[in-house]
Every structure is written in structure tokens, then in C-alpha cells.
Amino acid sequence: DAKTTQPPSMDCAEGRAANLPCNHSTISGNEYVYWYRQIHSQGPQYIIHGLKNNETNEMASLIITEDRKSSTLILPHATLRDTAVYYCIVATNFGNEKLTFGTGTRLTIIP
Amino acid sequence: GAVVSQHPSWVICKSGTSVKIECRSLDFQATTMFWYRQFPKQSLMLMATSNEGSKATYEQGVEKDKFLINHASLTLSTLTVTSAHPEDSSFYICSARDQGGGQRERLNEQFFGPGTRLTVL
Numbered sequence: 001d002a003k004t005t006q007p008p009s010m011d012c013a014e015g016r017a018a019n020l021p022c023n024h025s026t027i028s029g030n031e032y033v034y035w036y037r038q039i040h041s042q043g044p045q046y047i048i049h050g051l052k053n054n055e056t057n058e059m060a061s062l063i064i065t066e067d068r069k070s071s072t073l074i075l076p077h078a079t080l081r082d083t084a085v086y087y088c089i090v091a092t093n094f095g096n097e098k099l100t101f102g103t104g105t106r107l108t109i110i111p
Numbered sequence: 112g113a114v115v116s117q118h119p120s121w122v123i124c125k126s127g128t129s130v131k132i133e134c135r136s137l138d139f140q141a142t143t144m145f146w147y148r149q150f151p152k153q154s155l156m157l158m159a160t161s162n163e164g165s166k167a168t169y170e171q172g173v174e175k176d177k178f179l180i181n182h183a184s185l186t187l188s189t190l191t192v193t194s195a196h197p198e199d200s201s202f203y204i205c206s207a208r209d210q211g212g213g214q215r216e217r218l219n220e221q222f223f224g225p226g227t228r229l230t231v232l
Binding site (some may be wrong): 030036038042043044045046049074087096098099100102104108 | 115143145147154155157158160162196202204206220221222223224225226227
């Protein structure tokens with residue numbers, strides 16, 4: 001079973017920030033929070049991951065609460081190409097760690 | 112970033128035939144690759160972990176004799192769906208981690224292939 005819960009769907013206006021929440025209340029101390037997205041009929045794409053500090057890269061920002069029980073992925077200026085299913089996954093960074101995909105959040109960017 | 116390719120991108124076959132899907136890491140070594148299956152409007156489900164030079168590890172409920180996995184080199188894993196039936200029609204996706212050392216290995220990023228859509232008539 002997936003260790004995360006996410007809202008099934010969200011809409012966001014083009015050009016606005018998209019904030020996608022994720023709950024992972026049973027996260028272990030050595031587990032990271034990973035975010036992937038899947039555009040229709042394509043393989044998933046890595047976005048960002050973090051352990052406990054907030055992280056930012058060219059795609060997004062990841063805000064992790066101090067107790068690490070939840071996090072938020074932020075797409076600062078959403079475009080139509082950001083329409084996808086976004087998956088929040090918790091996993092260690094051990095060699096052969098499997099990724100368990102939940103149902104994700106279907107984000108639709110509205111023109 | 113690192114690239115994972117899959118071949119073919121789509122395939123249509125008759126019931127009872129076998130289909131082989133290739134997964135290649137193009138610019139990195141992958142001791143371990145993963146095979147997923149995704150039915151329409153559902154999430155990815157891990158089928159098996161493919162280990163270079165050894166037997167694959169299958170998830171519970173996945174028939175190892177039906178889904179044959181071979182990981183003969185550090186850049187190639189194959190999934191063969193044997194005696195395919197219409198219920199095997201699905202989107203098959205592989206992934207790999209860069210385990211050749213360096214920054215990408217430390218980041219533990221998994222790189223996914225573009226997927227193979229299998230339709231069994």
C-alpha cells in the first residue's frame with residue numbers, strides 16, 4: 001500500500017502557482033519524499049525530492065513540514081504543459097529501493 | 112538527464128503469442144531495473160525488479176513464468192509476455208537508477224522509459 005495520501009484532482013489557472021499537498025504521516029526517519037509526474041501516455045518524470053529541508057530546483061519547490069508528516073510541491077508559474085498526474089512517494093535512498101505509486105493528484109492547468 | 116528507452120513503443124499481437132519488450136539505459140549503467148504495468152486510469156503497479164546477472168524478484172501476484180525478465184547486461188533488461196491474452200493489454204513501463212557512481216547515484220533518481228503499449232487481440 002502507498003504510504004501517502006493526495007487529493008485526487010486539482011485545477012490551477014495558467015500562470016499561477018500550483019500547490020500540491022501530500023500527507024505521509026507514517027514516514028520513517030530514513031525515508032525521503034519524492035515527487036514524480038506523469039503526462040498522459042508517457043513514463044513518469046522525476047521532479048524533486050527531499051529529506052527534511054525545503055528544496056528547490058528548476059522545475060519546482062518542495063516544502064516539508066517540520067514534523068515531516070506532510071509536504072507541498074509548488075510549481076511557481078504553472079503552464080498548460082504542467083497538466084499531469086503528480087505522485088508523491090516516500091522511500092529510502094538505498095540501492096534497490098522500490099517506488100510505490102499511489103493514485104496521485106491529477107492537476108489540470110486552466111487557460 | 113539520463114535517458115531510458117523502450118522498444119517497441121506500441122505493439123498489437125494475437126492472443127497466444129509472446130511479446131518481448133526491451134528497456135535500455137542509454138548513457139548510464141543500471142544494475143537494477145524495474146518493470147511496471149499500468150491499466151487505464153490506474154496508477155503504476157510494480158511487477159518485478161530486474162537484477163543484472165541474476166534472477167528477477169517478482170511482486171506478489173505476478174506470475175514469473177508468464178512475465179519472463181532477462182537482465183543480461185548493465186544497460187539492457189527485457190520483459191517477455193508469454194502466451195499473451197487480452198487481459199494482458201496494458202501500458203508497460205521500465206525504470207532504472209544510475210548506479211555507476213557519482214552525483215546521479217547519490218540522488219537516487221529513478222529514470223523511466225516512455226512506456227510500451229501492448230494490445231492483445
